[in-house]
Amino acid sequence: MARRALKQILLLACISLLVVSGRASAEDAQGILKVTTDKGTAEVYLGIEKIGETPLNEYLDEGSYTIRVLKDGFEPFVRKIHIRPNQATAVSARLYPGKGSVEFLVEPSGAILTLNGGKDTWPTPVRLDELKERKYTYTITAPGHEVEKGSFSFVKGHNLLVTARLQSSAGLLSVLSRPREAIVILDGERVGQTPLTLEEVESGEHTVQIIKKGYASVFRRFDTSDGSKGEIEARLPKSGAPLSVRTGNVESRLSIQGMKLGPDANYKFGAVERGRYQLIVSAPGMKTIDQTVEVPRKGSAHYRARLRPKDSAPPSVLTKVQPFYKHWIFYTAVGSAVVASATAVALSASKGGGAAQTSPSGDILVSLP
Numbered sequence: 001m002a003r004r005a006l007k008q009i010l011l012l013a014c015i016s017l018l019v020v021s022g023r024a025s026a027e028d029a030q031g032i033l034k035v036t037t038d039k040g041t042a043e044v045y046l047g048i049e050k051i052g053e054t055p056l057n058e059y060l061d062e063g064s065y066t067i068r069v070l071k072d073g074f075e076p077f078v079r080k081i082h083i084r085p086n087q088a089t090a091v092s093a094r095l096y097p098g099k100g101s102v103e104f105l106v107e108p109s110g111a112i113l114t115l116n117g118g119k120d121t122w123p124t125p126v127r128l129d130e131l132k133e134r135k136y137t138y139t140i141t142a143p144g145h146e147v148e149k150g151s152f153s154f155v156k157g158h159n160l161l162v163t164a165r166l167q168s169s170a171g172l173l174s175v176l177s178r179p180r181e182a183i184v185i186l187d188g189e190r191v192g193q194t195p196l197t198l199e200e201v202e203s204g205e206h207t208v209q210i211i212k213k214g215y216a217s218v219f220r221r222f223d224t225s226d227g228s229k230g231e232i233e234a235r236l237p238k239s240g241a242p243l244s245v246r247t248g249n250v251e252s253r254l255s256i257q258g259m260k261l262g263p264d265a266n267y268k269f270g271a272v273e274r275g276r277y278q279l280i281v282s283a284p285g286m287k288t289i290d291q292t293v294e295v296p297r298k299g300s301a302h303y304r305a306r307l308r309p310k311d312s313a314p315p316s317v318l319t320k321v322q323p324f325y326k327h328w329i330f331y332t333a334v335g336s337a338v339v340a341s342a343t344a345v346a347l348s349a350s351k352g353g354g355a356a357q358t359s360p361s362g363d364i365l366v367s368l369p
Contacts, residue, residue, distance in 0.1 A: 036092050041071075046060075046068075076159055101160070104128075144168060175197075216237045243301045279318065287307065
């Protein structure tokens with residue numbers, strides 16, 4: 001028992017030594033930054049991050065940094081420093097009187113700064129020291145990144161540091177519509193209502209359908225293969241024509257404006273915006289249909305797909321069909337109903353209590369549309 005207890009004590013001691021050794025190694029990888037000024041308290045920035053005020057002592061990982069010491073009424077103090085493990089790097093900032101400035105530090109470097117929507121632009125980082133006392137608006141842009149906007153008020157003698165990390169546009173999608181609160185279908189899947197912002201949308205070509213009751217839906221395509229942001233802004237029209245495609249094949253798939261749907265035998269879209277739409281109809285073992293169809297401002301756009309086997313001679317075809325109320329059978333039925341109704345009225349009158357109504361001589365003519 002005594003030997004077992006001794007072994008446990010030795011094991012715990014070894015573990016404690018390893019933990020202490022690990023902490024020592026971690027601390028050994030850092031150095032200390034010490035910052036003082038000859039003008040008392042001042043703000044200290046490392047890169048675009050404020051890390052404190054002077055006098056300052058800060059542990060930092062080994063590496064090179066840009067340090068800024070700012071105090072109103074004095075010129076900014078900017079230096080490159082290098083932190084080494086187990087060493088103290090002392091910076092004594094001597095500050096000289098200044099008239100104030102505004103400095104822009106932006107990631108990524110090279111982003112373009114524009115003030116008050118004017119024509120003058122500057123690549124960042126930039127320090128402006130010839131500004132008039134007033135309020136300014138600014139815009140910062142960089143390829144493949146979201147636009148950063150803001151404002152500041154400049155007062156002479158004050159030093160202002162504006163920092164920004166521009167968000168990458170990759171994977172972003174913005175959908176706006178008039179009217180608002182319309183349903184958004186992205187690549188066949190409902191993803192929300194307008195106004196809508198999505199993140200982590202896969203790079204490539206996509207199709208959006210925007211739907212709202214009382215309006216015709218619209219289809220919009222966008223391509224983010226180059227890492228850009230997808231931006232859709234659509235005004236929903238009140239007029240449109242119902243669009244449908246009947247295939248008669250439960251395994252058929254439909255692509256409309258690049259949006260893939262199915263499998264299903266019938267596709268109905270309700271009223272859609274007037275225009276030309278690319279339809280692709282396919283099914284296992286069948287020849288594919290790739291055709292552009294026209295949707296009118298009013299009326300309807302009903303289509304029937306006749307899919308033929310791949311080993312057959314004739315191609316698969318897509319034909320426009322008339323709605324039921326324009327079919328000759330419908331008119332025949334309506335005409336028969338009109339004749340029957342006229343006959344019934346005449347018989348009813350002849351059997352009534354009043355004077356008998358005689359039918360007019362000759363045939364009864366019914367005008368059909």
